[in-house]
Amino acid sequence: MRLKYFIIAGIIIVGLAMPLQAKNIYVRGVTKITMRTGPGTTNKIVAMLLSGTQLEVLEYKKDWSQVKTDSGKVGWVLTRFLTEEVPNALVVKQLRKENINLETALAASRDKVQTLTSRNQTLTQIEKKYRALQKASADYLKLDAKYNELLKTTEEQKRQIQTLQDSLNEEEKLWFLSGAGVFIVGLILGLSSRKKKSSSLLS
Template identity: 25%
Template sequence: MKIFLHFILFSFLLLFTAASVSADTRYISDQLIVTVRSGKGNQYKILETLPTSTPVNVLEEDKDYLKVVTKKGTEGYIRRQYVSKALPKKTQIRQLKKEIITSQQLLETQQQSFQTSQNELNDNKNQITELSAQLNQARQALETKESEYNTLMSHSENVLNLDAENKQLAEENNSLNSELLVLREENQNFHRSNMIQWFLAGAGVFFGGWIIGKISRRKQRRF
């Protein structure tokens, strides 16, 4: 609306400025058809007929008449009272209507541009909101993955420790198995040695008894 008012004021200024600068250009007054005559008076020949709003250039003037030249190049005289320095009201109204239409079109264009900018702004806000949501989701996903990774690493350390312990236990088991085999072998050897010793002891007792028996019998035979 401010643009529209400024444009109207500017248009009025242009009209008045143009009227003041073109001092030699004047216009046929409202609702008139004026004749350009070859001399100062109705008795002179009509050279051209000019309707309302027709511009003419003034060459000379006196109290009652103006000597003018038309767009066609006709030079003649017109009564002073039929010519005005200002644009006729009808012409001003027509021009103002055109300017108002132009201003309205400009205003509509500005409003459309503003609406487009507003829509783009809303779109940008929506995009910012959407991107912010995506960023938060990405951050949450990152935190989840980091937590899972840390848990996995912790479990991995436990697995490595358990693996090392298992290897150590396996080595100890193998060592104990070896020692057990040695002990079993020693036990078997010891058992065999004891059996031999018991066998030898038994055999010795038996042989000793046999010898003693034999000696006793010989002594009995002598008596």
């Protein structure tokens, strides 16, 4: 029976002295606590830890905990001065850091929005100019087609005018020749009648 109790007690003692899985823990709301070389007040002090200091727990042993600082220093502190709750000071510090990060991200987002807005305005202006050029090009093509059509019509009208003018010139020539013929015939007839009158008077 006693052997059974000894075995159970041994398991409990070994369990208390076993290393634990490393986890973060913090110094409670006291000004400072001592870190010693071993689990006891008679051991040498190796550091003074401020309230809110983050520690990594390596091992529990009765009322003491073996911890490790961020700088890598290892020592023992009283467990009652430790807590798993993040101190308010660290919470505030973390929130301030997150707030700064959010403000930075917000400023970057605003700059990005401003840049995108400026690019959008530029694209809108380019699109308007493109549409204006497109419309002008369409109008130019229409005017060019109309000009070519008018040019063809003008050339046709010139040919018609030239044809009419040539025809009129031919008619004028015919009228001139006809008039000249009539004049010559009249002249001949007049001369002939004068000769006849002269002959009758002489006889």
